[in-house]
Amino acid sequence: MNYLLEEKFSKIGAEHAPGQEGRQNIDEIQLRGEKIEGKPVDFSHGDVDAFEPIPGTLDIFIEGVHVGGKQAYTEYRGSEAIRKNVAKKLSNFTGTTIDPEQNFIITPGTQGALFLAMGSWVYRGDKVAIVAPDYFANRKLVEFFDGEAVPVQLDYLQTTTCAGLDLTQLEEAFNSGVKLFLFSNPNNPTGVIYSPDEIREIAELAEKYGAKVIVDQLYSRQIFEGRTYTHLCAQNTIDPENVITIMGPSKTESLSGYRLGVAFGSANIIGRMEKLQAIVSLRAGGYSQAVLKSWFAEPEGWMTKRISEHQAIRDNLIDKLRASGYFQLRTTEAGSYLFPRIPKLDVSISQFVKILRLQAAVTVTPGTEFGSQFTDSFRINFSQDHAAAEGAIERIIKVVEEYRK
């Protein structure tokens, strides 16, 4: 038994991760009152039955299968033709130049891209700045690669004009030797967008200290009315060799089942990511890669409709949560996440999410997955059947009523 390895794995536990709820120990949970009936809703991820994949994706997959060996066995960084196709579309989207040969890799999901990018940049002992709160895997990746996570606060409840990143703390982090800054934009779990000024300052600070930046832009196409999105990779102030951008079609486009993501930026790091991919899983599924042709090539009006339907769900759920008077929250600006803060309860956040599941058939992700201090918040992904999501929010409110101090 290697105790150091055992300790490392104890820090990357997946018991509370989205989708793993079925493996939780629920022996200690005692419910107050009866079950609250209603259609079960799993808010831990989007419902691809309510919001289906881009039309035609399965047909493109089938075409890929019929291409045969050439599609099954691509280069580790992905099929050359598909890299060209997608790099061009992402160059347009981000307003940058992406060379499909040097600066682009196709990965098994954005999770795959994150893992490869972190494994290519983090050496043991390296300090990595991580936003609090941010995507739960970010800190686990730092742990796995034996780095040291340095938290930078996001004061998302204190402002509405920017994401609320503490830039002074970020500069202190760089000044104290942080080599790499990893963050999601829009932020997961809060759904806030970094303002143009915040992105400009992040780029300038990184350049000043020679730090690297990985930005996870998974939800950057689903921008709600009145909001603008700024691409870090399009800032001229930062050395492009110090930036990796990650995207993928798993969320808004509902293609998670195909396990597709991409990373673009630094040629040196893309090269390392490919070497690492060669020993991690060889390549993103060959036939699946073909599906990327449908990405950024959706039918006319499809994306607009999808965004407005999500905005309508957002508005309804937020109205209900606010009307209850129990929650503090900030309106989602992009993506499908909401991160409500709950009042003091008689039970812990870990017990609360188990109670929600057992008593109200509602699955949410505890705030502690996004930073150990978020013991009073939970995340939902509201990409769900609209009526079912409303019913589930009503049940959450009832459970909070029942268990609050």
Add this chain to the structure above:
Amino acid sequence: MNYLLEEKFSKIGAEHAPGQEGRQNIDEIQLRGEKIEGKPVDFSHGDVDAFEPIPGTLDIFIEGVHVGGKQAYTEYRGSEAIRKNVAKKLSNFTGTTIDPEQNFIITPGTQGALFLAMGSWVYRGDKVAIVAPDYFANRKLVEFFDGEAVPVQLDYLQTTTCAGLDLTQLEEAFNSGVKLFLFSNPNNPTGVIYSPDEIREIAELAEKYGAKVIVDQLYSRQIFEGRTYTHLCAQNTIDPENVITIMGPSKTESLSGYRLGVAFGSANIIGRMEKLQAIVSLRAGGYSQAVLKSWFAEPEGWMTKRISEHQAIRDNLIDKLRASGYFQLRTTEAGSYLFPRIPKLDVSISQFVKILRLQAAVTVTPGTEFGSQFTDSFRINFSQDHAAAEGAIERIIKVVEEYRK
């Protein structure tokens, strides 16, 4: 620039890895004589156009897509229903009991299983015994996890009654502090099978020294006439918590394009592998997982026919290679690999494989990918169109004639 990280990545280079040949620098290559015409053959992997996937797999994939969200978002260790389905079939195949809940994980290819298993067992500084020659990723995985590879010789050319593992060297390795033994059976690249005695002795030695074993059985269904296969996991002498077995349908079954593998064994390590999968790529592609239903459920006679077709190709290619008088080789006993030793040439092995590609349109993998000392061998995967493979072997012989000392 982190020079230690740069050095690590220099050791896991993928330039000569199968399928990456298009990225090689060929500026320094000078050809003797004309191009040798013939149908191009890529022996770096099997040709899934010549040997197609198990019939019906695409239909099962499409059914998986139609299942929707439940199939797209499985537990990280894979869909419960499919784990049950496959664990049962593999219990029958191996003659062991595999609990689908505790001892089984579905991974993105067997490469994914190897990475997760190694990442779950290797801590920095750990000594890991690696067979020479063996699958090229094995040593790279030890490098990536900061372990120390301890080679154990396979004298595959000196015997025909067993694989030829130097068991004395293996015991010395365990005695010197090696914690883990990783090997492929049948051996990649030589295609030899470990004898019942060898497997028994490996199990006994591992148990004696408390060492762990990972056995990669990727090609263990494609056993040629007159050969028997022994499953290490079925040896009663070794603590089952110290064994992980890896398999998958990418080779004989031609399902590589779906990126599917499995690992089974130690509940503790399967648990760690799932935690690691959560940050590496979340899960094997959800819809792809469904395809595992076709595995070990092939149409009557399909597997027998596939094996006999491969045996016929093997026999033809070996006859030609032997008739030339240039090569030393051992007859493949299982799987589709051949690992001929070539005579002394005027060019290096690295130049030789580039010349083969440029002058004869034949792609092979240099022996050095399987151990730095194998500068006089190359690997081919003969799962190819039969006639094309024969033509390619004739061209290889001509190139050897041209360049030999």
